Amino acid sequence: MSNDADGLADLHWMFDMLHHIDVGLVVLDSSYQVQLWNSFMENHSGVSSSIAKEQSLLTLYPELDTGWLRQKLDNVFGLKTPIFISWEQRPFLFPFKSYRPITGIADKMYQNVAIRPLSSPDGSIKQVCLVVYDVTDVATNKMALSAANHKLQRLSQALSR
Template sequence: MTPDTNSLQEFHWLANMVETVDVGLVVLDLDYRVQVWNGFMENHSGMTASQVHNQNLFDVIPALPEPWLRRKLETTTRLNIRTFTSWEQRPWVFQFGNPRPVTGTAEYMYQNMTISPLSGPDGQVQKLSLMIYDVTDLAASKQALTLAEKELAQLRGRS
């Protein structure tokens, strides 16, 4: 195999991984236009990558908590650092339905999110990467545990 063939294969594998990973992946330019929208995002939003490409994220998904998310994105860009959100801070960023509607108790998918700056060769932030993690099972388990602890405390108080 030639070096060009190897590079092409590696690019194909990388693109396939980005498309199929069980994590939402969105890449935005600094005007918040969508550059990458992977399969997870397509499946849960109902919008294809071609529908959202080069569209402003806040126009594409008007239900986003825009002022809050803009602050997060601006902080990531200005300080050139990763920022994080937890479902305990904000249960969801993208209002996706529960991925397990039959067995799950939550109305929406609980999410953690990581926002990473993507720098160019000059070290300046050129794009932003949003990684959205489905933590619905974790959130439901923690909520069930909290409820069980409250019930146990009530039972102890009666005896």
């Protein structure tokens, strides 16, 4: 096998992995145009990558807090450093439905989001990658535990009177 064939095979499996990994991957350019929209994003948004590609993320999702999101994205571009957004700060970035079993208690998918700068060969940052993690199980379990602890505390206070 030649080096070109090896490189093509490597590119193929990396592309396949990017599209089938169980996290959302969105690559945006400095104008917030979608460059990559993987199958996680397709499956949860109902928007195919062919429709999302080259559209502004802010056009695809006008309900996003655009001022807040622009500030986050511009900071990543300008400072060339990643940021992390926890579901505890903002329950979700994308308003995806929660697809949990019947026992699930959340209507929307809770998300952690990492926004990372992507370096070009010349070292400049022309794109960022949003990595969207579904943390619905963790979030709902933590909220249920917190509610149970509050209830126990109230019961304890009532019994001590």
